[in-house]
Amino acid sequence: MMRCNPYPKRLSRVGIAALLGIGLTVVLDGSGNLGQAQIENHVSQIFAEANQRMVKVYGASAGRVEGYATGFLVSADGLVMTTQGVFLDGNRVRILTADGVEHAASVIRRDRERQLALLKIEVEDANYFSLAEGDVGDKGDWVVAISNAFKVADKDEPLSATLGVISLRTTIEARLNRRDVAYKGDLVLIDPITSNPGAAGGVIVNLQGQLVGMIGKIINSSDTNTRLNYAVPTSSLEQFVANEKPDSQPVLAVSPPVELGIRLFTHGGRSSPAYIDRVSRGSPARQAGMKPDDLIISIGGTKIGNVKDYEQVVAGLKVGEEVIIVVKRGIELIRQPIIPVEKK
Amino acid sequence: MMNRFRGLCLLLTLLLGLPLAAQDARPSASNLSPQDSFQAMILTSKAVRQAIESIQPSLVTIESFGGVSVVQGRIGGIRKQGEGNTTGIIVSPEGHIVTSTFNFIQQPPVITVVTSDGTRHVAKMLGRDDTRKICMLKIDTGQEFPLPEMVPVDQMQVGQWAISLGVGYGDVNPAASVGIISAKNRVGGRAVQTDANISPANYGGPLLDIQGRLLGICVPMNPQSQAVGAGVEWYDSGIGFAIPLADADELLSGLKEGKRVYPAYLGILAMPNPEGQGVWIEQVVQGSPADRAGLAPEDVIVAIDGVDVRDMMQLRKILNRQQAGAQIELTLLTAEETEPKKIRLTLDRPPPPKGTPEPLEVPRIR
Numbered sequence: 001m002m003r004c005n006p007y008p009k010r011l012s013r014v015g016i017a018a019l020l021g022i023g024l025t026v027v028l029d030g031s032g033n034l035g036q037a038q039i040e041n042h043v044s045q046i047f048a049e050a051n052q053r054m055v056k057v058y059g060a061s062a063g064r065v066e067g068y069a070t071g072f073l074v075s076a077d078g079l080v081m082t083t084q085g086v087f088l089d090g091n092r093v094r095i096l097t098a099d100g101v102e103h104a105a106s107v108i109r110r111d112r113e114r115q116l117a118l119l120k121i122e123v124e125d126a127n128y129f130s131l132a133e134g135d136v137g138d139k140g141d142w143v144v145a146i147s148n149a150f151k152v153a154d155k156d157e158p159l160s161a162t163l164g165v166i167s168l169r170t171t172i173e174a175r176l177n178r179r180d181v182a183y184k185g186d187l188v189l190i191d192p193i194t195s196n197p198g199a200a201g202g203v204i205v206n207l208q209g210q211l212v213g214m215i216g217k218i219i220n221s222s223d224t225n226t227r228l229n230y231a232v233p234t235s236s237l238e239q240f241v242a243n244e245k246p247d248s249q250p251v252l253a254v255s256p257p258v259e260l261g262i263r264l265f266t267h268g269g270r271s272s273p274a275y276i277d278r279v280s281r282g283s284p285a286r287q288a289g290m291k292p293d294d295l296i297i298s299i300g301g302t303k304i305g306n307v308k309d310y311e312q313v314v315a316g317l318k319v320g321e322e323v324i325i326v327v328k329r330g331i332e333l334i335r336q337p338i339i340p341v342e343k344k
Numbered sequence: 345m346m347n348r349f350r351g352l353c354l355l356l357t358l359l360l361g362l363p364l365a366a367q368d369a370r371p372s373a374s375n376l377s378p379q380d381s382f383q384a385m386i387l388t389s390k391a392v393r394q395a396i397e398s399i400q401p402s403l404v405t406i407e408s409f410g411g412v413s414v415v416q417g418r419i420g421g422i423r424k425q426g427e428g429n430t431t432g433i434i435v436s437p438e439g440h441i442v443t444s445t446f447n448f449i450q451q452p453p454v455i456t457v458v459t460s461d462g463t464r465h466v467a468k469m470l471g472r473d474d475t476r477k478i479c480m481l482k483i484d485t486g487q488e489f490p491l492p493e494m495v496p497v498d499q500m501q502v503g504q505w506a507i508s509l510g511v512g513y514g515d516v517n518p519a520a521s522v523g524i525i526s527a528k529n530r531v532g533g534r535a536v537q538t539d540a541n542i543s544p545a546n547y548g549g550p551l552l553d554i555q556g557r558l559l560g561i562c563v564p565m566n567p568q569s570q571a572v573g574a575g576v577e578w579y580d581s582g583i584g585f586a587i588p589l590a591d592a593d594e595l596l597s598g599l600k601e602g603k604r605v606y607p608a609y610l611g612i613l614a615m616p617n618p619e620g621q622g623v624w625i626e627q628v629v630q631g632s633p634a635d636r637a638g639l640a641p642e643d644v645i646v647a648i649d650g651v652d653v654r655d656m657m658q659l660r661k662i663l664n665r666q667q668a669g670a671q672i673e674l675t676l677l678t679a680e681e682t683e684p685k686k687i688r689l690t691l692d693r694p695p696p697p698k699g700t701p702e703p704l705e706v707p708r709i710r
Contacts, residue, residue, distance in 0.1 A: 138393070140392035142389055170513070226545065306409075306410070331466050
């Protein structure tokens, strides 16, 4: 427990604070790092510190798409991180810093794949969030989501804060249909509701005031058909600001098309379950003991929900590389290794 | 030690300014400092992680294959269901699993279950309870499963921590949301209410207390509607429901035997009684329990099972607590008789709503 800490150590922390003068915002050095003294913070103070480094972004609205978002400073000289959107397409992008002062912003870089944008305003010695700290926060950790959802705050009014926890740290590869999110990599799912107009570009900070990530654009998960509340983690933001491309998969050597010797029932179209209609003689499927009427459940650990899934997964298999196929026969599940052969 | 600590707080307060000072100005109200509150939050996160870990052996991922093809937009009058996996909880050592009926709106002919050790099993659908939106699955594995500890409703308190869990987003690792119990005895006394996020991501999954014990099974519910998907429109809204299972041995054994529980249906069109208390019957549906028991238009229902029916709202509330097959005693005022008349009748299940196609048979492939 904290209170068992030796007295002198505490005193020294207080000393630091005293030397630096008047409170927390000053203790924050320009890098945005929190000193030891701030470990004992309260949500209200975390909010106050974060709010100092955050901005309101106004641009062009197009039809029903809102023309505003949230943003935050990532450098002392005015680099602002926000979300990519049509509101950046207009002639003029305005940014209000926490003190209510309006700045004309220029768009430095936009990435439609990752839905991120980097803007620039002319300021000096601004407080900012450091992106160099890397990823912080585990499932169940308290986080404060701060944004200008619904444009509730105006001028120098502080942004809106909501408290919640991290739901899950996950990768797009492991979860979510890939078509839901444009970029690959990590995501931080959170339980405070952030899928509201204008919230994108806001921050998620933990109880130490560290940046967990940036609130992402509103997206619907096709797994649940619901809106997702999530943040793009700090490391991805850092990559973007440093103008690095996300880790792309090594280009695969073109491998010849493969087959397993299975013909599926396609009577109900490609969205019907992957029932086997026929197994070719001498084929890998025959060797693996597959039979007509077996239902293919998974191949190589990927669930085969329907004929379409089967086609996609088989297209990604390689000649001679063994995978496990799981089929349902009667009420039994049968697991068999199967080795794809080159398609004739 | 404590004193020294407080002294420091005061020092800090002076240095750091108003927010802390405002709190320390009322030391008599609470001896807790902001530092304590911070520590409490850190410890709460740890407890949440432990609770999640302790339920994992009883948590399963449910996959379905095939089913009624889904048209974009809506199915059966409700929002289109997602395509993802869903969550369930093992409730018997032999492999009985309780989950939400929402997961099976598409009536998939094949259901498989992945247990916490990563093995996949074919599941059989047993009974279902349409009033609670839960159903029972069974897997045969030969292995014995650990059971979650269940909290009886009378031991739950409004305001206590509640953690919802589900694998609906697609990762085998469940996503968590933390809130509190908002109310007990909701929706005909069947559900507890929580402000933790409840959505298709965790329908069928557990609502846990901070010790990892089972408070209930997350389900979509809307007290105003009995439709199978009703309540999904309130997803992640701060109004969510879970079905407690601690005192439900009879229900669970019924579901294990394949029993189906339907909502109660009386079969009257009613309006407020213009002449005072009670509910005035405008129309009686032909062939309904009300019709069979001899209720007629212009009768007035003044009590059910000895409880005064003051208005329409209360009638609905009383009937909501019942289920099909239950016997009730109505007290009626009729035009012919001056004395109130008592009638016993058995509630039935509601007829399928007009204009909806017959429920589809499980599609047969060969």
